[in-house]
Amino acid sequence: MQQEAVSYQSKNAFIQGVKDCIPTLLGYLSIGFAFGVVGTVTGLSLLEVALVAIFIYAGAAQFILCALLVTNTPALSIVFTVFVVNLRHFLMSLSIAPYVTRYSTLRNIGFGTLLTDETFGVAVTEAMKSKKIYGRWLDGLNVTAYVSWIIACVAGGYFGHWITDVEKWGLDFALVAMFIALLVLQLSETNKSKLNMYLKLIIIMFITVYILLNFFSTHITVLIATLFVATLGVWMDK
Amino acid sequence: MTINSYLFWIIIGSGLVTWLPRIIPFLFVKNIQLPKVILKWLTFVPVCILSALVFTNLFEQGDSRAVTFNLPYVFAFIPTVLIAVWTKSLFLTVALGVVSMAVIRFIF
Numbered sequence: 001m002q003q004e005a006v007s008y009q010s011k012n013a014f015i016q017g018v019k020d021c022i023p024t025l026l027g028y029l030s031i032g033f034a035f036g037v038v039g040t041v042t043g044l045s046l047l048e049v050a051l052v053a054i055f056i057y058a059g060a061a062q063f064i065l066c067a068l069l070v071t072n073t074p075a076l077s078i079v080f081t082v083f084v085v086n087l088r089h090f091l092m093s094l095s096i097a098p099y100v101t102r103y104s105t106l107r108n109i110g111f112g113t114l115l116t117d118e119t120f121g122v123a124v125t126e127a128m129k130s131k132k133i134y135g136r137w138l139d140g141l142n143v144t145a146y147v148s149w150i151i152a153c154v155a156g157g158y159f160g161h162w163i164t165d166v167e168k169w170g171l172d173f174a175l176v177a178m179f180i181a182l183l184v185l186q187l188s189e190t191n192k193s194k195l196n197m198y199l200k201l202i203i204i205m206f207i208t209v210y211i212l213l214n215f216f217s218t219h220i221t222v223l224i225a226t227l228f229v230a231t232l233g234v235w236m237d238k
Numbered sequence: 239m240t241i242n243s244y245l246f247w248i249i250i251g252s253g254l255v256t257w258l259p260r261i262i263p264f265l266f267v268k269n270i271q272l273p274k275v276i277l278k279w280l281t282f283v284p285v286c287i288l289s290a291l292v293f294t295n296l297f298e299q300g301d302s303r304a305v306t307f308n309l310p311y312v313f314a315f316i317p318t319v320l321i322a323v324w325t326k327s328l329f330l331t332v333a334l335g336v337v338s339m340a341v342i343r344f345i346f
Contacts, residue, residue, distance in 0.1 A: 022329070023332065027332055045241065048241055051249050055249050061252065075251070092287065093260050093263035097266075097267035098267055098272065105268060117291065124284040173336055176295045177314075177335025177339075178331070179288050179291045180315070180322050184331075185326060201289075202289045210293075230282035233279075237278070
């Protein structure tokens with residue numbers, strides 16, 4: 001992501017978006033593959049694995065879907081759980097959207113449709129660095145991530161019978177490592193005067209997460225903790 | 239290639255409730271000028287959400303939600319942060335983070 005500044009002329013921007021997606025692919029491919037394996041074990045057909053990847057396109061939610069299917073959870077409860085698990089995307093979209101208001105409604109729908117934790121992380125880092133997000137660049141990033149995810153899920157479903165132990169190879173940590181990297185990149189783009197405050201907020205976040213986890217699921221915790229600590233940030237930054 | 243129609247509707251329903259929160263802010267922000275304080279609030283969201291995602295992974299919820307550290311993740315967290323700060327590279331951090339995790343799992 002830290003390559004030389006690029007002059008974003010349409011086609012180049014798209015290609016640059018594709019390139020900026022590459023570092024996240026290890027995360028996508030391993031988690032997607034793992035999902036394919038889990039899905040197959042759950043009893044999903046290859047087509048069903050593909051449909052889940054195409055229509056839901058969200059790591060955690062897809063795994064939870066499988067877990068709930070195994071326990072014969074009623075359909076409405078499954079859909080509601082997926083809704084809650086993915087609600088954090090609302091906040092992510094909300095923070096990306098102001099950068100792309102100059103594009104058409106249809107394109108904005110496109111940007112939102114393909115937003116994930118990872119593309120959000122990359123896009124927001126780019127926004128912080130260049131104070132701008134180019135539509136073609138975002139498309140390049142999004143489409144690469146989406147296609148890779150579908151391929152990885154289907155491949156996992158196809159080869160899943162042979163490889164089962166993703167954890168042993170540490171691949172389950174890929175996603176966390178990526179969030180860590182994106183967080184550090186965010187902070188390294190922050191100017192010195194604000195860095196101190198951000199570090200304080202992160203410590204507060206750690207404590208908040210710990211407390212909330214005693215009462216809520218991880219997904220609700222992410223939501224409430226973000227709402228709370230971001231509000232605290234506004235208040236501290238007077 | 240088969241598809242169970244009950245499952246099909248679950249997938250469609252889940253897809254819909256995932257899609258709406260993703261696109262609504264894009265439609266909304268495009269048509270309404272957000273107040274300054276909200277825009278300022280949004281500048282804090284990325285760091286907050288990313289750190290929340292990291293920290294929730296460092297804990298484990300046991301039965302009756304007793305919260306403990308997920309020790310392998312905590313051990314892998316430390317070198318991964320150092321690698322990220324040092325290299326500032328997404329790719330190297332992910333790759334070496336995974337390697338650290340594999341090593342930790344091998345030792346324990």
